[in-house]
Amino acid sequence: MAVITPRQRASWTTANFVVIALAMIPVLWLLSLSFKTPAAVLDPSFWPAQWTWGNYSGILTSSQFLRPLVNSIGIGIISTVIAVVLASMAAYAIARLRFPGKTVLIGMALLIAMFPLIALVTPLFTIERALGLFNTWPGLIIPYVAFGLPLGIYTLSAFFREIPWELEKAAKMDGATPFQAFIRVIAPLATPGMVTTAILVFLACWNDFLLAISFTSTIDSRTAPAAMQYFSGGSVFTVPTGPIAAAAVVITIPIIIFVLFFQRRIVAGLTSGAVKG
Amino acid sequence: MSTTTQAVPGTEAVGPSKKKVKPQLTEGQRAERRLGLLLCAPAVVVMIAVTAYPVGYAIFLSLERYNLALPQATKFIGFGNYGAVLSSPYWWHALLVTVIITVFSVAITLVLGMLLAMVLHRTPFGRGTVRTASLIPYGIVTVAAAYSWQYAWTPGQGYLSSIFNNSAPLTSQTEAIIVIIIAEIWKTTPFMGLLLLAGLSLVPEDLQKAARVDGASGWQRFTRITLPLMKPAILVALLFRTLDSFRIFDNIFILTSGNNGTGAVSNLGYDNLFSALNLGIGSTISILIFICVAIIAVIFILGFGTAAPGSDLGKR
Secondary structure: OOOOOHHHHHHHHHHHHHHHHHHHHHHHHHHHHHOOOOOHHHOOOOOOOOOOOHHHHHHHOOHHHHHHHHHHHHHHHHHHHHHHHHHHHHHHHHHHOOOOOHHHHHHHHHHHHOOOOHHHHHHHHHHHHHHOOOOOHHHHHHHHHHHHHHHHHHHHHHHHHHOOHHHHHHHHHOOOOHHHHHHHHHHHHHHHHHHHHHHHHHHHHHHOOHHHHHOOOOOOOOOHHHHHHHOOOOOOOOOOHHHHHHHHHHHHHHHHHHHHHHHHHHHHHHHHOOOOO | OOHHHHOOHHHOOOOOOOOOOOOOOOHHHHHHHHHHHHHHHHHHHHHHHHHHHHHHHHHHHHOEEOEOOOHHHOEEOOOHHHHHHHOOHHHHHHHHHHHHHHHHHHHHHHHHHHHHHHHHHHOOOOHHHHHHHHHHHHHOOHHHHHHHHHHHOOOOOOHHHHHOOOOOHHHOHHHHHHHHHHHHHHHHHHHHHHHHHHHHOOOOHHHHHHHHHOOOOHHHHHHHHHHHHHHHHHHHHHHHHHHHHHOOOHHHHHHOOOHHHOOOHHHHHHHHHHOOOEHHHHHHHHHHHHHHHHHHHHHHHHHHHHHOOOHHHHOO
């Protein structure tokens, strides 16, 4: 693309604009709804005539949203940390060590990545009730870790393959055990991949709805996406559109931050596991 | 890790020389095996505990009459639940809805994803901005996006509804399914686009140039060079998207709650568990969905041949 003619410039500008508009309009609509007054919600114009912070101050002072938000953050972070640590160990072994059963492990991870979640809801519901895990943080963390692992193992083993062997060999020559070689040499080199993986796993936990509504019954452990449907308006006659839109915007903010700061890494992570490069 | 394991595992002299002859493992190789298994063990245990064991348990539950509302009537009934589900019009209807949503959303997403990949690959400026914008639908919580679509199509309050003469598509079956498909497409096109982009960047520029010199048109270059070279990437993207789409739940739950015959199989399974409290039937539906997904995966993996994801990882 050495020289761009004005016509090419115009058509690429249009193409870029269409993509950005299509991606953003539903998000902007949520943003607009979240600033509408309860009365103005019933006006279909795209932008509010009057802007109000009322919906935000409403949900951010209500335990019906704050508690689930804390649950979402806490459960998301704990699940992500556990999943990334376990996945790093397994991915290191897959990428670097010779041991039997490797193919089985990869196949298993692939199988779980494709797993229909609903197939687990009924049995896990029964098991969690029997073990007293129903409506607790661990009741969500354990399945989130399990479903974060295949994603983590795939992404990380792709990243780990890029790390030069020689460094590890050198460390072993110098008398390091394989474990020391992992902690001292490979882990620091693998940090970018681990950050990427952590973002992807966190987004998956943050996004989950089916497990969150199935394994929780109160705001003690209900996550934000699952809590939104229980919002009520100011009175029985007001629709909770504004508060729900505001909550939707709040839970979208972390995603926008990740996307703005880690755009390249997210793209690399999403594609590394799936396509050989 | 005893001190003997420092015998430099990386330097095994000759690999496994001949088959049949059980290779005598050096101390280092044995340590390497041990470490490999040890490092994988926690991940394997968690994955088995949360998936394999419950699936086995679901198979057992699916053979029982088990309703939480009538616990005393719990009884082993063999394949009775399967007969009940497979002869029920609800199951076949939900399956049909799921297949329709999957086929249309994946097909349209493939086309739009390819266009998106082209824009991301070729646009001479603003690439970062476009990529950032298109990552937002991928990252956004499905439920949040579903609310946006729901309110947009609510008559009297939504901008889309008012554009289309105050229509109320979510109250009629066909139109509601169309809205669900649109919501799915919007959410998943970026992921498809990014996977295809990765495939697209593997197509050598020289080949394109050579074809252009030989007088191939843009369309010919796309169908004869780009598409064949991208086949592995397309298959991977299609597999991921198809299996993901078949599991659709969130969008339908928020947009229509599965009313008016718009529920997918996942919604049917959920309703049987939490509205009807029927663990036996719910488990049967779970197992049937699992079988459907397995069939889709097998079809795709046969199509992959050697290009299956992970097949190269295993060889390392």
